[in-house]
Amino acid sequence: MIYEGKSLTVSLLDDGFAELVFDAAGSVNKFDRQTVSELDEATQALKGRDDVKGVLVRSGKSAFIVGADITEFTDLFSKNDDEILSWVGKTSQVFDRFEDLPFPTIAAVNGFALGGGCEMTLACDLRVADTSASIGLPEVKLGLMPGFGGTVRLPRLIGSDNALEWMTTGKDRKGPQALQEGAVDAVVAPDKLRDAALAMLKDAAAGKIDREKRRTAKKAPLSLNKNEATMSFSTAQAMVAAKAGKHYPAPHMMVETVKNAAGLDRDGALKLENEGFVKLAKTDAAKAQIGIFLSDQLVKGKGKKQAKASDKAINLTAVLGAGIMGGGIAYQAASKGQPVVMKDINRDALDLGLKEAAKILGKGMQRGKVDATKMASTLNAITPTLEYSTLKDADLVIEAVVENPKVKGMVLKEVEETVADDAIICSNTSTISIDQLAGNLKHPERFCGMHFFNPVHRMPLVEIIRGEKTSDATIKAVVAATLKMGKTPIVVNDCPGFLVNRVLFPYFAGFSKLVLDGADFAKVDKVMEKDFGWPMGPAYLLDVVGMDTADHAAGVMADGIPERMQKIGNDPVTIQFNAERLGQKNGKGFYEYGTDKRGRPTKEASQDAYGLMQSHVADSRDFDKDEIIARLMVPMANEAIRCLEEGIVDSASEADMALLYGLGFPPFRGGIFRWIETIGLANFVEMADKYAHLGPIYQVTDGVRQMAADGKSYFA
Structure with a gap:
């Protein structure tokens, strides 16, 4: 045995080749701090051996390595920039040292090789995948970018265009597609994986595969001339701008990092990657998306536990x-x-x-x-x-x-x-x-x-x-x-509206009050879609739900929670409903729906809707986006807080996931409770108090006021 740790071991095979096997306690392999430390120790042990001809890296589990240990991120990212930079820099250097071993290395990839797992394979000279493999860099889904060399090695392996598509979308590749794009060197049946990898490793050790040429390419600047670079990165920037928009900084940072590192060697490029990773780690989007991941794990784990206990x-x-x-x-x-x-x-x-x-x-x-x-x-x-x-x-x-x-x-x-x-x-x-x-x-x-x-x-x-x-x-x-x-x-x-609809209807009420006070519903929709990030603004969502459904449900909510949800006099929703304008169900509501000459759906703010409401609303005036957001989101947040305090939902995490999955709450905001915490509880209370005169749905509970005073968190 060359090295034995809790997460991985290295043994010498009979023919002089070493086998590094990741096999951590638990169901999957992941890069937590212990595993990274053991990888470095194993690398140092290997480097000092003169009887090793090459190293085969594989997993002892049904998946290779599923990525970094996300549960460590919350504490880590609360540290200052220098501490995070030191951690990511030292960790990426562990992968560098493995890449620099004085003999060939190969990864035998089965199951998932994601994030840090994918970066481990990239640090090897060669990669063989079996037909079960899924390889990718999904860090963008956490609001992050690869931090262990992914933005450096992958573009130099498969080209910047392919690499940026991998990283900015976060989509993994099955073995055949990874082979086609050059990310792996062969794909074999699962029962052939270890033997195929060993055979390729022996070929590399015998000089039949030029590993030095491969290493040199991974450490050198990208092979792009000025025109190619301009075309590649401007195309990537346009694609990211169109798909990700302004609320998700991670894909933009990836493009900038690869672009700025294109003319640098490995060390220079890794320095830019480390710095970009730290900047993203401090963003609200990363905190929110990591929060979603952890909340999703909690919800799924709870569901599986309950299901397992069922005997029906x-x-x-x-x-x-x-x-x-x-x-x-x-x-x-x-x-x-x-x-x-x-x-x-x-x-x-x-x-x-x-x-x-x-x-x-x-x-x-x-x-x-x-x-x-x-x-x-x-x-x-x-x-x-x-x-x-x-x-x-x-x-x-x-x-x-x-x-x-x-x-x-x-x-x-x-x-x-x-x-x-x-x-x-x-x-x-x-x-x-x-x-x-x-x-x-x-x-x-x-x-x-x-x-x-x-x-x-x-x-x-x-x-x-x-x-x-x-x-x-x-x-x-x-x-x-x-x-x-x-x-x-x-x-x-059980309660009126349960969780999702109970918190949705105060949001609709906030919208109705805003329109009655002179706001343009189309402008409100634009703010809530473009600035807050909802997939649909409130007027559009009401059209999709149907004015009949919304009016009926508002009546049910009013009967169930009369102290806060009494129906609003001259509610714009009721005005539309009484005029038999049901929204998309009959093509007319706040918007008019139809098709253009090519048969594509159209949506235009309805002049008839404006006309119907004219005698019921105040004189038209502009509201700034912060007031629009506050007047719609504070009622939703207050009702979510009440649901948690009353035990309607067990945890803030479950409430966040319910709104994310049931309403399409903007993922970069992490959920209603993550949004409150991003603002800060004290700031949220101050915001709500500013509009408390508008009615009960704007008035915060004593519980959240006390939590704000005590500096507590919903996720402690």
Whole structure:
């Protein structure tokens, strides 16, 4: 044994070649501080040997190395710039020292080789991947850039254009594509990986592969003339500007770093990379995106734990109601290979549900993501029916009929009388109290809410709503079923609007008040989209939701939380609804919808909408963007805080992920609680107090006021 650590070992094989094996405690290999330190110690041990002809680097697990240990970043990035620069500089030098070993090195890549794992392979002279491999540099998804030499080695290996596309998108490559682009030297079957890598390593040691030429290229400036460099980097800058926009600094920093390092050797280029990494580590975007990663891990881990504890098998799912939502839910289950019974009261509705599933699959086929076999198997998994009797074998029933408590109550009662005694019944409701609906059932312990978001196949979140009498066993089984359907479950307690809609409607109320005070809805949308980062501004979102749906839900919220959510007199939403302007449903709302000469969809601010509101709103005036953002976001934040304080949601992390997955909250802001903390709790309280005269939705709780005074955090 040449070296033995807790995360990796180095042993000498019979023929004089060494084998460095990453095999850390736990399920995956990752570059935490201990592993980096052990890699350096192993490198020093190898360097001092004169009996080693070459080194094979491989993993003892089903994946190579999944990247850096993100859990270490929060503490690390709280340090000052010099300390972070020292850490990243010393770490990248560990990879340099491995790259400079006096004999050939090769990486045998299986499974994921991401981030630092990919950078480890780049520090080797050669790379062989098996057909399971996925290789990439996804740091941009954390608001960061590669810090262990990725921006230096990859462009010199596969060219700056390809490398920047890898890094600025964060997309990984399967073995064949990585081979085509020059990032690996061969792709083999998994059972051939070690032997193929050893054979190539021996060829390099025998001089059949020129490793020195490869090393020289990785350490030299990029081989681009002035015109090529100008074209390459201006194209990359334009692409990043178009796709990432101004809110995500990481991809812009990557392009600038590779551009400025193009004429430098390895040491000079690595210095620029280290400095860029530190600048990004201190950005709000990085803090937010790292927060998302950690919150996502928490949510997924919690879901898996609950699912694992369930002893209820869900072999057949039934969906009641075959409209857009019902059809979408049926499709989602069927697309994951689960048999589904889809019931409605008339044949036309069933046809609509099947058409909805076929439409989703058809679009998938157009994009090349669905083949004929997948389309057929998915549609064949859905059994349309008009009869209740077909539900008798269902393990899980999801009611998705019209959003009316009387109708839902009647349907739920009929379902309970039909299904088996141990069947679980759920309601896909967006606002109606689960406890109220449970009053129609003899066994409310087997009942909960299962709130999907539209469009079902695209929106990751399912809110699982626990009623007062819902059993733990029911929640665990529904969490398991949700995961099986490919969705992210977040469990919340029952209240009007649950979590997502409860925090959304104060945001809409803030918008309505702003319009009544003379703001231009189109300008408000522009600020909330371009400056805050929402995928849709509030007026556009209301058009997509539908004015009828929004008006009805606002009534439900007003009944449930009258102290803060009473309907606003002359609400612009109600004005549109009363004029039968429903939004995208009938092509007219705040905007007019149509198609241009080429058949592409169009959206124009509606003069009719302005006219309808004219007698109800104050004189038109301009609001600056900070006031627009504050007047919409403070009500949302206040209601999210109340949900956390009341125990509707268990943690700030879960609330953040619910809004990210359910509403498209801007990822670079990290979620509603990350946004509050980025502002600073004391500053948030001051901002809210500035608008407290506008009504209860702007008034902060005593709890957040005390947290601000005590300097506490929602993520402590």
